[in-house]
Amino acid sequence: MSSNFSSSNKAVDFNQMPDARGHFGPYGGRFVSETLISALDELESLYRRLKDDPEFQAQFDYDLAHYVGRPSPLYFAERWTKETGGARLYLKREDLNHTGAHKINNTIGQALLAKHTGKKRIIAETGAGQHGVATATVAARMGLECHVFMGEDDIHRQSLNVYRMKLLGATVVPVTSGSKTLKDAMNEAMRDWVTNVDNTFYIIGTCAGPHPYPELVRNFQSVIGREARQQSLAQTGQLPDALVACVGGGSNAIGLFHPFLEDESVAMYGVEAGGLGLESGKHAAPLNDGIPGVLHGNRTYLMEDENGQIIETHSISAGLDYPGVGPEHSWLKDIGRVSYVTIDDDEAMAAFRSLTKIEGIMPALESSHAVAYAEKLARQMDPDQMIIVNLSGRGDKDILTVAEIDGITV
Amino acid sequence: MNRIKQRFESLHQQGRKALISYVVMGDPAKDVTLPVMHALVASGTDIIELGIPFSDPNAEGPVIQKAHERALEHGSSLRDALALVKQFRETDSDTPVLLMGYTNPIERMGYDTFIENAVDAGVDAVLTVDLPPEEAEEFNEHLKQANMENIFLLAPTSSLARQKKVTSMAGGFIYYVSLKGVTGAGNLDINSVNENVTSIRSLTDLPVCVGFGIKDGASARAVADLSDGVVIGSVLVNQIAVLAEQGETNPATYAEAVSVIITEIREALDK
Numbered sequence: 001m002s003s004n005f006s007s008s009n010k011a012v013d014f015n016q017m018p019d020a021r022g023h024f025g026p027y028g029g030r031f032v033s034e035t036l037i038s039a040l041d042e043l044e045s046l047y048r049r050l051k052d053d054p055e056f057q058a059q060f061d062y063d064l065a066h067y068v069g070r071p072s073p074l075y076f077a078e079r080w081t082k083e084t085g086g087a088r089l090y091l092k093r094e095d096l097n098h099t100g101a102h103k104i105n106n107t108i109g110q111a112l113l114a115k116h117t118g119k120k121r122i123i124a125e126t127g128a129g130q131h132g133v134a135t136a137t138v139a140a141r142m143g144l145e146c147h148v149f150m151g152e153d154d155i156h157r158q159s160l161n162v163y164r165m166k167l168l169g170a171t172v173v174p175v176t177s178g179s180k181t182l183k184d185a186m187n188e189a190m191r192d193w194v195t196n197v198d199n200t201f202y203i204i205g206t207c208a209g210p211h212p213y214p215e216l217v218r219n220f221q222s223v224i225g226r227e228a229r230q231q232s233l234a235q236t237g238q239l240p241d242a243l244v245a246c247v248g249g250g251s252n253a254i255g256l257f258h259p260f261l262e263d264e265s266v267a268m269y270g271v272e273a274g275g276l277g278l279e280s281g282k283h284a285a286p287l288n289d290g291i292p293g294v295l296h297g298n299r300t301y302l303m304e305d306e307n308g309q310i311i312e313t314h315s316i317s318a319g320l321d322y323p324g325v326g327p328e329h330s331w332l333k334d335i336g337r338v339s340y341v342t343i344d345d346d347e348a349m350a351a352f353r354s355l356t357k358i359e360g361i362m363p364a365l366e367s368s369h370a371v372a373y374a375e376k377l378a379r380q381m382d383p384d385q386m387i388i389v390n391l392s393g394r395g396d397k398d399i400l401t402v403a404e405i406d407g408i409t410v
Numbered sequence: 411m412n413r414i415k416q417r418f419e420s421l422h423q424q425g426r427k428a429l430i431s432y433v434v435m436g437d438p439a440k441d442v443t444l445p446v447m448h449a450l451v452a453s454g455t456d457i458i459e460l461g462i463p464f465s466d467p468n469a470e471g472p473v474i475q476k477a478h479e480r481a482l483e484h485g486s487s488l489r490d491a492l493a494l495v496k497q498f499r500e501t502d503s504d505t506p507v508l509l510m511g512y513t514n515p516i517e518r519m520g521y522d523t524f525i526e527n528a529v530d531a532g533v534d535a536v537l538t539v540d541l542p543p544e545e546a547e548e549f550n551e552h553l554k555q556a557n558m559e560n561i562f563l564l565a566p567t568s569s570l571a572r573q574k575k576v577t578s579m580a581g582g583f584i585y586y587v588s589l590k591g592v593t594g595a596g597n598l599d600i601n602s603v604n605e606n607v608t609s610i611r612s613l614t615d616l617p618v619c620v621g622f623g624i625k626d627g628a629s630a631r632a633v634a635d636l637s638d639g640v641v642i643g644s645v646l647v648n649q650i651a652v653l654a655e656q657g658e659t660n661p662a663t664y665a666e667a668v669s670v671i672i673t674e675i676r677e678a679l680d681k
Contacts, residue, residue, distance in 0.1 A: 031540045033469040038567040187468035294513040307487040308518030309465040
């Protein structure tokens with residue numbers, strides 16, 4: 001299957017995005033109150049200075065190798081491929097990282113930036129709790145005070161991760177405003193940051209938010225795609241024909257996609273949460289059923305009502321339950337480089353069960369969306385073709401949710 | 411002439427300071443805000459700052475944030491805010507009205523439609539909290555053509571370069587945020603206010619008004635001595651919250667409660 005990425009877009013230099021003010025085409029930018037501008041300027045100039053600094057890069061690489069356990073394997077899922085029928089299915093095993101998801105790649109990077117600022121207090125927002133755990137982890141390792149904002153509803157459905165964060169020494173701050181989920185946790189983290197900007201570093205967990213966050217999160221997560229590209233060439237002598245990753249804010253997806261953007265033969269699929277189905281309106285798929293707007297410091301596709309109020313989203317997976325998406329995804333959608341599709345709750349659950357049984361790998365419910373779409377895609381492709389699926393996290397954290405669906409009390 | 415300019419000129423001639431009062435449209439009910447606006451004017455408000463409810467008001471502290479939630483509970487919107495200003499203008503054609511809100515509801519309506527309706531309603535200025543100068547060029551152009559002022563914030567964290575940039579684009583007056591933090595937070599640092607307001611004044615002829623952290627007549631007086639006016643927000647909204655929690659439904663009670671607060675502050679300012 002060849003990419004339908006049109007030749008008219010050849011002039012696009014993906015490495016030159018975003019522009020100096022953080023724009024990906026019409027998206028991204030810096031839509032924040034004046035009080036945050038200086039903190040963002042400071043972060044941006046620090047990042048510019050350290051980005052190409054060999055010492056900083058060496059420290060990042062060292063931590064990823066020895067603390068996170070990278071490179072993560074690119075695993076040929078032979079049995080799953082046979083059962084599915086069609087293209088060969090490979091899993092990029094981000095679930096094997098320390099703390100169990102791709103989130104740690106970014107928190108390691110941002111914690112190194114925090115260290116250079118000398119700020120002793122870390123804050124973060126979290127939905128499923130994976131980013132919260134990854135932040136609490138790096139804060140524990142560096143001896144920094146850590147506060148994680150989490151929607152009250154998410155605290156209930158992700159109680160295991162809440163306890164993990166507490167064990168790691170973090171304070172989990174329940175957020176009771178608005179819809180009590182990830183978007184409100186992000187609002188609350190921004191409020192905290194405005195107030196405590198002198199001593200506080202804000203580690204955003206996804207490739208959204210005001211410039212320079214989408215750029216730096218992408219760059220820290222791009223280790224996923226760089227490894228996958230090398231591993232694919234080393235193991236099969238070819239580039240994959242397609243990449244599949246789930247998209248909430250979209251950091252695991254952009255991390256996998258970005259190093260392949262100039263490989264025109266590689267098709268890319270970002271899988272949004274279809275929830276109870278697009279037609280039901282109860283989903284978290286702004287790229288499929290939203291319109292561009294401004295939230296959390298950037299312009300991007302959003303789920304909103306006719307008055308411009310952000311609406312509540314639904315997904316079985318807390319990590320995808322977000323009404324916005326990283327601005328680079330919005331741009332990649334508009335220029336047609338990446339296809340954005342949806343998988344609903346039931347399809348994701350089925351994929352969770354089948355991958356667990358067939359491969360002995362339990363995917364996070366977020367990643368299960370990518371697994372489900374990859375199955376559909378593989379069946380339309382030839383056996384000599386190859387798909388890489390980003391297995392962005394492991395499913396242990398979701399066991400209680402799955403048990404509840406099965407009517408079992410664990 | 412724009413009502414805001416006019417108002418500051420007459421205040422200047424009288425040697426008085428501006429009192430700007432902030433309430434959220436539709437908090438806690440749609441029929442409360444109009445009598446509250448008239449009461450604010452009657453008790454000494456010079457400029458009304460009307461908050462447009464938004465689902466994600468992330469520059470606001472808990473007090474104003476809850477006001478947005480109360481207003482949204484019964485669906486108050488930008489459309490309602492514009493209709494309200496139009497109604498207000500039926501009996502008050504002098505008091506400047508400034509709309510304060512977030513970018514998304516305005517963009518959803520569309521810049522052209524918004525400005526057309528705002529002009530028709532009698533809105534004089536707009537403050538878009540999350541639209542800093544870098545992102546505001548297009549909107550600014552639209553506002554200028556309609557003779558509406560674009561109000562910008564400056565903060566204690568704003569550098570001199572930043573002060574220059576913002577003052578070069580701003581209209582109406584400069585809204586100096588006296589605190590690091592969200593609305594309604596902490597206590598005032600008068601020295602820091604003095605230093606920054608002096609710096610801003612050296613860069614622009616626009617009046618400089620100070621908001622965030624002004625709680626009573628005494629703090630209003632202290633800040634007004636250093637500036638051209640004060641913005642009163644959280645104190646008013648907090649009083650509205652107290653009545654709302656008591657289940658008060660009579661708009662006149664809300665109007666009376668805000669009058670008491672503004673009367674005290676007006677007296678302190680005019681002393």
